[in-house]
Amino acid sequence: MKKLERRALMCLLLAGMLAAGLGLYIGKWLVYGSEWVSYPANKHVFTDGKINTGSIYDRNGQLLLENTESGEPEYSDSYSVRTATLHAVGDIDGNILTGANRAFAGKLVGYNPVTGTYSAGGEGRQIYLTIDADACVTANEALGDHKGAVMVYNYKTGDVLCMTSSPNYDPTDPPRIKEDDTSGVYLNRCTTARIVPGSIFKLVTSAAVIEKKKDLESWTYNCTGKEQFESSEVDRITCPYPHGEVDFEEALAVSCNCGFADLTLSLGIDNIKEYTKKTGLMDSYNINGIHTTPGSFDFPSEDVNIAWTGIGQYHDLVNPCSMMIYAGAIAGGGKAAVPNLIDSIETNSGLPAGINWSRKTDTLIESETASVLSDMMRNNVIKTYGEYNFPDLDICAKSGTAEVGGGNAPNAWFTGFLRDEKNPYAFIVLVENGGSGANAAGSVANKVLQELVNE
Template sequence: MKRIYKRTVAALLVVVLFVCGFGLYLFRYIKDGDEWVTFAVNRHAYTNGVLTTGSIYDRNGELLAGIEDGGRVFSDDYTVRRATLHVVGDAEGNIGTGLLTSYATTLMGYDLINGAYSRTGEGNSIYTTLDAELCATALNALGGSKGAVVVYNYETGEVVCMVSAPGFDPNDPPEIDGEDDRYDGAYINRAISSTFTPGSIFKVVTLAAAIENLPDLWDKTFTCTGEIEVGGEIITCSGVHGTIGIEDALAMSCNVAFAQLSLELGAEKIERYAEKAGLLDSFDLGKLTVAGGRYDRAPEGSADLAWSGIGQYNDLVNPLAMARYMGAIAAQGRAANPQLIDKVRTPLGLPGAITWPSGHTRLMSSSTADTLKQMLRYNVTSYYGEWRFPGLAVCAKSGTAEVAEGDAPHAWFTGFLDDPENPYAFAVIVENGGWGVSVAGAVANQVLQQLVYG
């Protein structure tokens, strides 16, 4: 009896060990399977460290990255190559968020059930939501400046334009020396991974907080003499705006008015609205992660608090997150979640991956969205000038964000088209570009004109 008992225990132990071992293997397979296959010595998919399987197209079927004679090739248009570089990625894999790297398993046709099933060398095709020609227009409009341009459909979530500069020609990648300013952050997709001081575009967030928390907002008047003293410091304004109501305070981007609103609201409320706006937390863009922003609570009554509601102090926002916020204002408070991948096809033309509808996220109430929409339209019709955007119902806010002393400010322009036929939201940042409306607004107009009128 004793012997049988011992044997049973021993047999059970073996079973337990086997189950544990298999469980561990399964766990690691699910967790790390992607990395095992993408390990660059996997000879099925890589040649000399370059992924040589799978192709990437734009929304119109224009080839952005393909395979020719067993090697990686890119678009044959020089501008398109550079304009789509950060979304597509480079052959060497330096651009980590590029689809060639981040979607390597999708391009290979790897999945957990079948492994790397596409062994023809062809791999899968990823059709992005990008319009390559629009990206080229955006890159040209940046005119050699550093920055980012994002345009997305706030009904469907499709990102039709995403450009980051500086970049380079992936057919002729440069040897980048860390000191070389021309290639500063060239491997980073600023639209996805970077955050910037927002300057006055952040006033929309402070305004949203004021609309919902200050019942007398519409009766308030602000008197701007060009500056205001807060906590012993002088907050300067871009002009002398006289006595104005909240609509003109936004349109003229009056720092004196928004300093007063910030002090009255307090840091906690402003922070809460920045968070609700989706500007603080990171979020997913398929397999990629969009950078979260920053809002630091400054002490009550301080100049820092006043500046924090004006988009200065330690405030930081990401361009795509800003475009999504604008999309929410356009769409009754519910923004379509941005997406970059339209579909994946196997070499036989079958669906190569399940693509879920991107869904929506509510970032504000519909009544606040409607109020903000009217005010953003008023900015354009009353101050920026409709002549800057012929034939387009642009609703927007400009920003001129002060950065390091001695450097020109960052120029921002963010908003959307109030047009059911063309439901697009956008964010443009031109680093050290100068004045928001004239610099970043002009970039936005060139891209939107092409998008709407071809």
């Protein structure tokens, strides 16, 4: 009898293990199935490691790429569209890891857990991206010969309308890229770069100042053009010229480094650290499976380095996309939509396949703080950047001119949003070695926003 009992127990144990194993497999199959299928060794949907089915369009139905049976995709007829959307769409050899043709391969082949890749609607899917190819062309042309990044998105729905990274090239005629190439040509700077922010970081320090600085109303600072720390020549903060007496709003509008050094030091590095985290700049965002690169910061202990950290220099590095999302959260009263690159997916017979849910970020800024900062960013445009440079746009912004050293011209930044119910767009523009932020990057932002608002 005991023997029987032992055997029964053993059977039960084995059955339990089988059930657990099956459960684990089903779980993994549901989660990773599309990845397994879109592995380039799958000869059914790949030719020589290149995906051979599915096509990619922009939001207006403009063809960007069509995969063919040979594995050599056909791109848009337009050279300007091919170059401007290279990083969004991807290259033939899959060197651009974040390009849609590679990142969304599982969706392009039309995989689903029930029918696999033999789906009812026939093979291959049409993916409509949220980007507007014409706006990408405008952005790419506005960047000119500069390296840089331009990203605009709807902070309410998450739709990315423009995403252009430079340097880029014509994917139908790829250049030979040297192994020691440092231009980062395969890198989508919008989602995957980390760059010195300079004064656009003052938007983070400002959130801390608004919430934590005591007697902020009575705070003023007399800028002489430099703030000396210790005795050494290098231990000092400088402004391009003396700003004279500034209050907080003026300090942001003229981007007074010395004034912000004073504010940063009165808050202390722990507050700067807390707000850098809270604003999401140290997070990675998941854009339809593409993970953005989180920013990187040191939070030093020496006064002069603390001061530079609050001004967006020292070892501060931000990811352009996460800075744009923060601008969206300021506009949205605390939260913004997480960016989304897929507008819709259709089967060959035009049936919808898959739904995208709009997701919100955490609270990146308190709503009252966001409202104060919005007004200050509007004041920046009126007092410093010039409303006439942004005709008919109710734009709120902050520029940045980030020193990069090595005798190179500084990086120009411009970030912000439109206060426009119909066009709730947040944006970020980086023009590497472009010089002054408001001039170089601000004019790029204006061209792209005008195109998007007036189309």
